[in-house]
Amino acid sequence: MEKNDYIPLFESKAAKWRGVYCFYAISMAVSISLICIHRVIHFPHQHGLTRWTWIGISMAELWFIIYWIITQFVRYRAVSRYTFKDRLSRRYEDDLPRVDIFVCTADPQLEPPLMVADTVLSVMAYDYPPEKLSVYLSDDGCSDMVFYALYEASKFSRVWLPFCKSFNVELRAPKAYFSAVKQVPSDDPTFAKEWREVKKLYNEMEAQITDIMKLGRVPDHLRKHHKGLREWELGVSRSNHHTILQVLIDRRGTKEVDIEGKPLPMLVYLAREKRPGYPHNFKAGSMNALIRVSSTISNGPIILNLDCDHNSNNSQSVREALCFFMDDEQGHDIAYVQYSQCFDNITRNDLYGSSLRVPNEVELLALDAHGGPLYIGSCCFHRRNALTGKKYKKGSLINWKQVNEIQEPERENLLEEIAKFANCSYEENSSWGKEMGLKYGCPVEDVVTGLSIKCKGWRSVHFNPGRKGFMGVAPVTLLSTLIQHTRWSEGNFQIFLSKYCPLIYGHGKIPIQLQISYLCYNLWGANCLATLYYVTIPTFCLLKGINLFPQLSSNWILPYAYVLLAKYTYSLGEFLRCGGTLKGWYNDQRMWLYNRVTSYLFGFCQTIMRYLGFAKLDFAITGKNVDGDVIKRFEQEIMEFGEASSMFTILATIALFNLLTSISIARSIIIKKPATDLDSCALQIILNGVVIIINLPLFEALFLRKDQGCMPTSVTCQSIILAVLAYMLGY
Ligand SMILES: O=c1ccn([C@@H]2O[C@H](COP(=O)(O)OP(=O)(O)O[C@H]3O[C@H](CO)[C@@H](O)[C@H](O)[C@H]3O)[C@@H](O)[C@H]2O)c(=O)[nH]1
Numbered sequence: 258m259e260k261n262d263y264i265p266l267f268e269s270k271a272a273k274w275r276g277v278y279c280f281y282a283i284s285m286a287v288s289i290s291l292i293c294i295h296r297v298i299h300f301p302h303q304h305g306l307t308r309w310t311w312i313g314i315s316m317a318e319l320w321f322i323i324y325w326i327i328t329q330f331v332r333y334r335a336v337s338r339y340t341f342k343d344r345l346s347r348r349y350e351d352d353l354p355r356v357d358i359f360v361c362t363a364d365p366q367l368e369p370p371l372m373v374a375d376t377v378l379s380v381m382a383y384d385y386p387p388e389k390l391s392v393y394l395s396d397d398g399c400s401d402m403v404f405y406a407l408y409e410a411s412k413f414s415r416v417w418l419p420f421c422k423s424f425n426v427e428l429r430a431p432k433a434y435f436s437a438v439k440q441v442p443s444d445d446p447t448f449a450k451e452w453r454e455v456k457k458l459y460n461e462m463e464a465q466i467t468d469i470m471k472l473g474r475v476p477d478h479l480r481k482h483h484k485g486l487r488e489w490e491l492g493v494s495r496s497n498h499h500t501i502l503q504v505l506i507d508r509r510g511t512k513e514v515d516i517e518g519k520p521l522p523m524l525v526y527l528a529r530e531k532r533p534g535y536p537h538n539f540k541a542g543s544m545n546a547l548i549r550v551s552s553t554i555s556n557g558p559i560i561l562n563l564d565c566d567h568n569s570n571n572s573q574s575v576r577e578a579l580c581f582f583m584d585d586e587q588g589h590d591i592a593y594v595q596y597s598q599c600f601d602n603i604t605r606n607d608l609y610g611s612s613l614r615v616p617n618e619v620e621l622l623a624l625d626a627h628g629g630p631l632y633i634g635s636c637c638f639h640r641r642n643a644l645t646g647k648k649y650k651k652g653s654l655i656n657w658k659q660v661n662e663i664q665e666p667e668r669e670n671l672l673e674e675i676a677k678f679a680n681c682s683y684e685e686n687s688s689w690g691k692e693m694g695l696k697y698g699c700p701v702e703d704v705v706t707g708l709s710i711k712c713k714g715w716r717s718v719h720f721n722p723g724r725k726g727f728m729g730v731a732p733v734t735l736l737s738t739l740i741q742h743t744r745w746s747e748g749n750f751q752i753f754l755s756k757y758c759p760l761i762y763g764h765g766k767i768p769i770q771l772q773i774s775y776l777c778y779n780l781w782g783a784n785c786l787a788t789l790y791y792v793t794i795p796t797f798c799l800l801k802g803i804n805l806f807p808q809l810s811s812n813w814i815l816p817y818a819y820v821l822l823a824k825y826t827y828s829l830g831e832f833l834r835c836g837g838t839l840k841g842w843y844n845d846q847r848m849w850l851y852n853r854v855t856s857y858l859f860g861f862c863q864t865i866m867r868y869l870g871f872a873k874l875d876f877a878i879t880g881k882n883v884d885g886d887v888i889k890r891f892e893q894e895i896m897e898f899g900e901a902s903s904m905f906t907i908l909a910t911i912a913l914f915n916l917l918t919s920i921s922i923a924r925s926i927i928i929k930k931p932a933t934d935l936d937s938c939a940l941q942i943i944l945n946g947v948v949i950i951i952n953l954p955l956f957e958a959l960f961l962r963k964d965q966g967c968m969p970t971s972v973t974c975q976s977i978i979l980a981v982l983a984y985m986l987g988y
C-alpha cells in the first residue's frame with residue numbers, strides 16, 4: 258500500500274486542562290518545600306518523646322511528599338483514544354481476524370453459574386462474524402453445574418444471538434437486558450412477539466440453573482442431556498481431577514447454527530487438570546492453559562480476556578479494539594488494549610469507592626500518554642504473540658489476510674490430544690509462567706505480565722468509550738472490598754520488591770515516566786505506615802501536650818493550610834469532574850483511610866512474610882452472589898460490618914481512640930485547662946476532627962445500629978479495650 262493511502266483507524270487527543278493543573282502542581286511544590294524547611298528549622302531541642310514524635314511526623318510527611326510526586330506522574334499528561342469503526346469495516350471487513358475470548362471462573366458458590374452463562378452469552382453476541390469468534394470458559398472450580406449452565410447457554414444462544422442482531426439490541430447480556438427492559442419495549446408486533454418468546458426461554462433457563470444450584474448438583478435426569486456430563490462420573494473433586502475439555506458448539510460442524518440458520522461462535526469448556534502437589538497458579542495458570550488449548554483449536558491472533566463477572570455492554574467492542582491493532586501505521590507495536598473496568602452495581606454515592614473513577618478517567622489516560630497503561634486482568638484485548646511472550650521486532654508488520662489463511666489450525670486434532678495442553682505436568686521444566694504467558698507467583702499476575710510485555714518493546718493502549726465496553730460486579734461489602742485491596746496491594750508491593758521492580762526491570766526498556774507511574778500502584782502498600790502514624794500519633798500528642806504543627810498565629814501555618822486545602826480541593830474537583838458526587842467523595846476519603854490502615858498494612862506485611870518464607874501465595878476470590886439483607890443495605894449505602902475481622906478491630910480502635918481524645922480535649926478547653934493551648938494545637942485538633950467525621954458511619958455501626966450489618970460485639974469490645982489503653986497511655 259502506498260504511504261499516502263493511509264487512513265488512521267483511531268485518533269488520540271491530548272487533554273486540555275493543563276493550565277489549572279500546572280498552577281496546582283507548582284503551588285503545591287512550593288508549599289511542600291516550605292513545610293520541609295519548617296520541619297528542619299523547628300526541630301525540637303528537648304530530648305525524649307517530643308523529638309521522636311517530631312522525627313516520626315517528618316518521616317511520614319517525607320513519605321507523603323515522595324508519594325505525591327509519584328502520583329503527579331499519572332496526572333500531568335493524558336491522552337484519550339477514539340476509533341473509526343466504519344473505516345475498519347471498509348478496509349478490512351473480509352480480512353477480520355479470528356478472535357478468541359477467554360472467560361475465567363473459579364467457584365460456583367462465589368461466582369454464580371448464571372452470571373457466568375450471562376457473560377458468555379454477551380460475548381457470543383458480539384457484532385462480529387460468528388465463524389471468527391471462539392469463546393472459551395476456564396472453570397477452575399471444575400463444577401458440573403457450571404458446565405450445565407454453559408450447556409443451557411449454548412442452547413439459548415440459538416435464539417438470543419439472532420434476536421439481538423435482528424433488533425439491534427445493544428445490551429447483549431440477557432440478564433442485564435431483561436432487568437433493564439422489563440416490559441415489551443415496542444409496539445412492533447413482530448418484535449413484541451419475539452421479545453416475549455425470548456424472555457420466556459430465558460426465564461426457563463434461569464429457573465433450570467437456579468434449581469440446580471439449590472440442589473447443589475446436576476440431577477440424574479439432566480445428565481443425559483450432554484455427553485460432557487459423563488466426565489464428572491469418573492470421580493472428580495475440585496482440587497483433584499483430570500482435564501475436562503468439551504466443545505459445546507463446534508463451528509466446524511454444519512449443524513451448529515442458530516434458529517435462522519446462521520453460524521454460531523465456537524464454545525469450549527475447559528477445566529484444566531488439578532492434582533495435589535502441583536501448583537495450579539490460580540488465574541494465571543488457567544489463562545496459560547487457555548492460551549495453549551485455544552492455539553490448537555482456533556488460534557485467533559487476538560485474545561480477549563474477561564473475568565466471569567464482567568459482561569459485554571457494547572456489541573462493537575471487538576471492532577473497536579481491532580481499530581487499534583489493525584491501524585497500518587500506529588498499530589503494529591500495540592500489544593494490548595485495556596478497556597476501563599466499569600461496574601453496574603455501584604450505588605449513587607459509591608460507598609466503598611469501587612468505581613475506579615479516578616483511575617479510569619485520569620490515571621490510565623496518563624499511563625497511556627507515557628506509552629502503556631497497566632493490564633488489569635479483565636476487559637483487555639491482547640495480541641496473542643505478545644501475550645505468549647514474543648518480543649516486538651521493529652518494522653515487523655502483520656499481514657491480516659495471511660494470518661487468517663495460514664494459521665488456521667489442523668482440523669483433525671482430537672480433543673484428547675489437545676487436552677494434554679491443560680495437564681498439570683505440561684508446564685514442568687518449561688518457561689510457561691516465566692518467559693511465556695502470564696507470570697506466576699504474584700497476586701496481580703496481570704500487572705506484572707503487562708509490565709513485562711512492555712519491556713519487550715510493545716506498547717499498550719487504554720480505551721474508555723462513551724458506551725462502556727464492559728460492566729462488572731464490584732464487591733458489595735466492606736470486608737470483601739478490603740480483602741480485594743489487600744490482594745492488590747500485596748501483589749503490587751511484591752512487584753516492587755522483586756526483580757520486576759519497574760525502576761530496575763524497566764530501566765532502558767520503557768520511558769522513565771512510565772516506570773514511575775507504575776510505582777504509584779506498586780507502592781500502594783507502603784502507604785500504610787505513614788497513614789497509620791498520621792491518624793494516631795498527632796492525637797496521642799494532643800493528650801501529651803506535644804505540638805507537632807506550627808501555631809495558628811505563626812506564618813508557618815500557611816504552607817500547611819495551603820497544602821491541606823489545595824490537595825483536598827483538587828481531589829474533590831477531580832472526583833466531581835469524573836462524574837462523582839460530593840458524598841461519593843466523602844465516602845472515597847473514608848475508603849482511602851480504611852484501605853491504607855488495613856488492606857495496605859496487611860498486604861505490606863504479607864509480602865514481607867512471604868519473602869521471609871512464612872506465608873504462601875493465595876488468591877481470595879471476591880464473592881459475587883450476596884443477597885438478602887446484605888444487598889439491601891448495600892443499595893441503601895449502609896456500611897456493612899457484621900463479620901468479626903481483625904481489620905474492623907483496627908478501624909474501630911483508631912476511630913474510638915480519636916473520639917476519646919476529642920472528648921477529653923473538648924473538656925479541657927471548656928474548663929480552660931492551661932495545658933491545651935488552642936493556638937498551638939489547632940492543626941492537631943483539626944486532624945483529630947477530620948478522623949472523627951470520616952468515621953461517622955463506623956460510630957453508627959458501633960453504637961446506634963441494631964441490624965445484622967452492625968459492628969459485631971466481639972470487635973466492639975476488643976476495640977474499646979484497645980482504645981482505652983491507648984488513651985490511658987497518653988493521658
Ligand atoms: O484460582 C483462581 C482464582 C481466580 N480466578 C478468576 O480470576 C478472576 C478474578 O477474580 P475476582 O475474585 O473477581 O477478583 P477481582 O479482585 O474482582 O479481580 C481483579 O483483580 C485480579 C487480580 O488480583 C485480576 O486478575 C482481575 O482481572 C481483576 O478484575 C475471576 O474471574 C476468577 O474466576 C481463576 O480463574 N482461578
Ligand SMILES: [Mn+2]
Pocket residue numbers: 564566730879
Ligand atoms: Mn472481579
